[in-house]
Amino acid sequence: MSAEQSRVVVSEYLARPTGVWLSVDVELEDVPNGIRCRGRSAVNEWMRALYRSFADATVGPVRLVTEGDVTVAEVLVTDSVGPTDQTRATSAPMVVACEVRAGEIVALRLYYDRQMVVGGAPSSSLEQPRPRGASRTHRTSGPHGAQEE
Amino acid sequence: MDAHETRRIAQPYFDAHDLTALVEDVVYVNTVTGEEIRGREAVGEVLRLFYELAFDAEAVDKRMAFADGTAVIESTWRGRHVGEFAGIPATGKLVEVPICVVADVGPDGITGARLYMPMNRLLDQLGS
Numbered sequence: 459m460s461a462e463q464s465r466v467v468v469s470e471y472l473a474r475p476t477g478v479w480l481s482v483d484v485e486l487e488d489v490p491n492g493i494r495c496r497g498r499s500a501v502n503e504w505m506r507a508l509y510r511s512f513a514d515a516t517v518g519p520v521r522l523v524t525e526g527d528v529t530v531a532e533v534l535v536t537d538s539v540g541p542t543d544q545t546r547a548t549s550a551p552m553v554v555a556c557e558v559r560a561g562e563i564v565a566l567r568l569y570y571d572r573q574m575v576v577g578g579a580p581s582s583s584l585e586q587p588r589p590r591g592a593s594r595t596h597r598t599s600g601p602h603g604a605q606e607e
Numbered sequence: 608m609d610a611h612e613t614r615r616i617a618q619p620y621f622d623a624h625d626l627t628a629l630v631e632d633v634v635y636v637n638t639v640t641g642e643e644i645r646g647r648e649a650v651g652e653v654l655r656l657f658y659e660l661a662f663d664a665e666a667v668d669k670r671m672a673f674a675d676g677t678a679v680i681e682s683t684w685r686g687r688h689v690g691e692f693a694g695i696p697a698t699g700k701l702v703e704v705p706i707c708v709v710a711d712v713g714p715d716g717i718t719g720a721r722l723y724m725p726m727n728r729l730l731d732q733l734g735s
Contacts (some may be wrong), residue, residue, distance in 0.1 A: 489705050490639070490725040521709075523679050525672030530679045532709050532721070551638050553707050553723055555681055567681065569707045569723035571639045 461524040464558040468529040471563060472520060472554065475505045481562040490572035501566070508568075530555045535570075610673045613712045617678035620710070620717060621671055624658070626651050630716040637722050657684070661692035662702065678710045678717070684724070688733060695733050702732045 471479040477498045486501045487494045495504050521532045536549040552570035556563045620628035626647050635644040635653070644650055658664050664686020672679045685703040688695075710720040 487705070489707075489723070490727065492725070492728050521677055523672040523674040523677050523709075525670075525679075528670060528672055530672050530681075530707075530709075532677075532679075551709075551721055551723075553679075553709060555679075555707070567705070567707075569638075569705075569725075572725075572727070 459527075459558065459560065461529075463561065464524050464527065464529045464556075465522050467558050467561060467563065468522065468531055468554075468556045469520065471556070472531055472533065475502075475509060477502045479563050481559070481564045484562075484564055484566070486566045487568070489567060489569045527557050527559055528555060529558055608676050608712065608714060610675060612714075613676055613678055614671075614673040616714075617673065617710055617712050617717055618671065621669065621678070621680045621708075624654050628716050630713065630718050633717055634719045635722065636720070637724065639722075639724060639726050656692075658686070661688065661690040661697075662686040663689050664702075666706070676712050678712050679707065680710075681705065681707045692733070693730065693735065695730075695735055698733055700733060702729055704728045704732075 467479055480498045480501055482498055483496065484498055484501050485494060485496045486504055488504070495501055523530045523532075531554045533552050533554070534549055535552050550571050552568070555567040555569070557565040616628060619625035629647045629650060631647050632645065633647055633650060635650050636642070637644075644653055664684055666680075666682040666684050669680060669682040671681075682705070683703060684706045686701070688698045688700045688702055690697050704725050707723040708720055709723075710717045712718070
């Protein structure tokens with residue numbers, strides 16, 4: 459699969475994040491929250507929740523970099539905050555790194571400032587990655603608050 | 608500037624933190640804290656904090672990508688907490704977080720970069 463084809467897949471997915479671009483066993487890692495989910499439906503659910511959390515947001519421009527089967531997209535998310543007469547726009551960059559094989563996204567990694575996400579994301583079908591060498595008991599914070607592991 | 612030239616300029620920084628790959632007035636932004644680090648020397652100080660002074664750390668599992676004027680690295684930053692960081696005295700704990708850096712590359716070097724590092728996960732591991 460060419461780099462250009464991978465870029466098209468990622469661009470189309472970012473514009474319309476539906477399952478058609480995802481492999482059945484796609485895996486997503488939400489880096490700031492330290493959460494992983496696996497499978498098309500779980501990833502779909504997670505991405506829909508993430509997009510919903512940017513209620514009035516616009517996404518763009520998108521900068522794409524492809525190397526091998528990895529395409530990295532850096533986007534600027536701009537959201538409007540406050541009542542109409544005092545509305546101010548806040549912007550934050552976000553990175554979506556996608557591994558694309560045979561026209562499907564098989565893995566996604568999201569990097570962003572989690573404080574810009576005002577809504578929640580689904581907690582079902584999720585697992586918490588544990589850092590190698592770290593204590594088995596550590597605290598992580600997800601979209602629904604702190605969770606003890 | 609094509610991807611090949613972008614790689615030639617940026618990869619020494621990604622491989623070994625070669626500060627000569629940065630232009631003198633580079634602007635480095637921590638996208639999570641909003642902090643801006645201006646200048647090659649200041650970037651070097653931050654790198655020393657994260658890789659030598661507060662942590663004995665290294666970046667592993669590096670994945671790089673290069674396009675016209677843009678370079679990206681994803682890696683796992685891993686190390687031991689050996690010095691004060693964010694007001695927390697050395698704990699000796701092993702810590703590990705995924706990081707990503709997106710760099711703007713010009714003919715004279717890296718002109719800007721955005722760091723995506725989940726500080727909340729780092730502080731959680733330190734017991735903060």
